[in-house]
Amino acid sequence: MTRFTKGHGTENDFVLIPDLEGTLELTPAQVQRIADRHAGLGADGVIRVVRTALSTDEAVRAQSHDAEWFMDYRNADGSLAEMCGNGTRVFADFLRREGLAFGRQITIATRAGVKTVRVVEEGYAVDLGPWRLADEAAARADGFDLMVRPRHGKPVPALSVDMGNPHAVVMLPEGIELEQLDLTGAPEVQPEQREGVNVEFVRAVGPGHIAMRVHERGVGETRSCGTGAAAAALATRFWSGVEDLSPWTVDVPGGRLTVTPLPGQRVELAGPAALVADGDFPL
């Protein structure tokens, strides 16, 4: 039997599997079974908790001086992802509860580099690190660099934002509401993104305030996506033309996140984390 903990951050839910000594090789089929909402435990993502120094990935092992624990993240379909914003908060909460990390500031190794998570009033705030517009020249010229067509919808322009993992952000045109979107299938993205892409659909709520829905690469529609919320806020800030350091409120179906641009092209994500169940299951 294998121990697990179930947790979520704004209802983006994860199964965490402690593998402290790095003896577990999770296959895509095992991840799919764990994440299955009918025949398994059910989750958007599966997170293996392992010592950074024991990772089989050299680029991850290189982070072991700065972060003792590696967030080995997989999407529900078994694919690897570089980063998960909501996952870092849940991961930090798990490390603190288990006595694997102490204090109000924790560093975590990820496939997108070391992330620093600190305890704040609403839960945790994570410095997501550097971000960039994937095609800055096109973005500055036209405001967009992709076209996205949701199922049964019309093509709309989108902006790609690299958060360590890939995102395409769409500001919904007048007349289309978030609730109307059919996200039961992946939106079509042109030009096609070879590694796949997470797609965020945004509606402005007020100054510094947006609402969004997301279709995640490797999962489908989720109730929240932390790196997606940051990408959505940063794209909206870019389109507004006022690129200051004011915080953004991002409403997602599963709750509310705060995104704060930091100096030096970095960005912070803050929100809650909850651990809801522990158990054992046969892998």
Ligand SMILES: N[C@@H](CCC[C@H](N)C(=O)O)C(=O)O
């Ligand atoms: N939900 C996550 C992102 C998880 C990975 C994503 N599906 C990908 O493949 O890049 C978040 O909170 O950031």
